[in-house]
Amino acid sequence: MKCTECGFDKLSREFPSDIISKRCNHIPTWCLKCLLNHLLNNNANDKHELSCPQCNATLTQNELSSLKLTWEKVQILVEVPSVNVFKNDKVISEEKGEFYVALLNGQKYTIRLEQVKTVRELKQVLTQMTGIESRKQKLIFDGVELKVLKNTKFQFGGDMKLIEYGIREGSLVQLIVVLYxxxxxxxxxxxxxxxxxxxxxxxxxxxxxxxxxxxxxxxxxxxxxxxxxxxxxxxxxxxxxxxxxxxxxxxxxxxxxxxxxxxxxxxxxxxxxxxxxxxxxxxxxxxxxxxxxxxxxxxxxxxxxxxxxxxxxxxxxxxxxxxxxxxxxxxxxxxxxxxxxxxxxxxxxxxxxxxxxxxxxx
Known part of the structure; x- marks a missing residue:
């Protein structure tokens, strides 16, 4: 599923399994991480005013606690492997070596992590190497589409680093070209x-x-x-x-x-x-x-x-x-x-x- 807030494709377990409040009447399309970021920010400002970001229905503290517990039980984070990356400063600094980008016809391109560090840079380099416009490039790695984010509200900023997606030396990224x-x-x-x-x-x-x-x-x-x-x-x-x-x-x-x-x-x-x-x-x-x-x-x-x-x-x-x-x-x-x-x-x-x-x- 794709979260309508952050735009990432995620596992179903990363979404609420049911409505987040008894007063909601819709299926949640925000992932648990985005929901909790929103709710906890509101809770810090006024703990008595919690509301669903999609329909503004009021949530109780018990419902917030239930969402937090559900999120804590999620074992696999598809959005970004950066949770583990940030725990190891040594890993973050080791942006070295070659990785590969492959087309569906088997053609491969070799790129160095020292020279290309972000998704935006990768798309620009691939445009130069292949002639494929950036907007037509769909890059997939480890089940995640690599994206150039349009906002900076997340901790990792507005332009994702390749290493935050878990891309290392020897990694293979799939390039799917969306013509139409x-x-x-x-x-x-x-x-x-x-x-x-x-x-x-x-x-x-x-x-x-x-x-x-x-x-x-x-x-x-x-x-x-x-x-x-x-x-x-x-x-x-x-x-x-x-x-x-x-x-x-x-x-x-x-x-x-x-x-x-x-x-x-x-x-x-x-x-x-x-x-x-x-x-x-x-x-x-x-x-x-x-x-x-x-x-x-x-x-x-x-x-x-x-x-x-x-x-x-x-x-x-x-x-x-x-x-x-x-x-x-x-x-x-x-x-x-x-x-x-x-x-x-x-x-x-x-x-x-x-x-x-x-x-x-x-």
Whole structure:
């Protein structure tokens, strides 16, 4: 869960298990730490005036004591490992050595703690190294998203140090690039994946567009030329092969109504693979669009270059993931893989490797 006050993703145990006062009528979205900071500050000013920061309902001293006891029982602090860091001044001073930042395609960048000390600095350096804008960078370490804080009310100040997150020599930070956020305010109901390709220089062959849909770690459904439609799932459709023999070109279109997907669906992986040719590079002028079908401008939501996968039989181009607040994010991957629409096992293994790398940071 994400605390609406500090903005950190935290374990459920770090939130109140129930309403914080008998007079509250809502689920608390502030974590215990933020709640107690607020309540204890108010209590220091006037011990008879304690109120819920979300609804202003009055709290008793017994209810405050209960919250403090609950917080004391929490064993794991996800927000920041700095509680332990601050206990050891020697550890804080040892900001030395190399750590690593990895993209989902396996590419790694080496950075030195002596040169990059804060989250803000890390994002700036990664922009220089990768060309990825800071606002599109989602950095995950040990289950926590590294953030540049916009306020200074916490003891660690407004710009978190990497060492306060527990990053040390040899640490691996996962960089997830959020190309596009599909929020409730900017809703996309009809997502379209539109793939075009030219035949190889000799003969007719197919560059397959596939969507593998996952519910957690389980493959929920496959959509490709051989599995274009399920009458029980009318909101997803694959066009099958659309062939123009005169122009020597082919086309695949996948359309998905995101707002109709069951809540258990978490990710949609989009894959390209060569059918008969040994690699994607044999196809002439391949191109694709991932866009909102209802948008008049048809803005591209993923800017992956197919040409970078020319020597590979398949490439996992990107995925669309459901976020914690029930919105969607477009994440580029660009992971090369063996396999094709005749044999998905190597592609599934590559996806499992991606998921494993993400889970190791959670």
């Amino acid at each position: 956020s599909i929020t409730k305010e900017v809703s996309i109901s009809n997502l379209s994946f539109d793939l075009h390709w030219g035949f190889p220089l000799s003969g007719v062959d197919y560059l397959d567009g596939t969507c593998l849909i996952y519910a957690g770690n389980v493959l929920w459904k496959k959509y490709d030329y051989s599995s274009p439609f399920d009458p029980n799932i009318p909101y997803i459709k694959h066009s099958g092969d659309i062939i123009n023999m005169a122009a020597e070109r082919g086309r695949h279109i996948i359309t998905i109504q995101l707002d109709q997907l069951p809540m258990e669906i978490t990710k949609l992986y989009f894959i390209l693979s060569a059918w008969g040719c040994p690699n994607i590079g044999h196809f002439r002028n391949p191109s694709f669009l991932l866009y909102d079908e209802d948008s008049p401008k048809k803005d591209q939501l993923c800017d992956y270059s197919i040409q970078t996968a020319a020597t590979s039989q398949a490439v996992i181009m990107c995925y669309v993931a459901r976020s914690m607040d029930d919105c969607w994010e477009v994440i580029p991957v660009g992971k090369l893989s063996n396999g094709n629409a005749l044999n998905y096992h190597p592609i599934k293994s590559s996806i499992n490797e991606i998921e494993k790398n993400i889970r190791q940071q959670r």
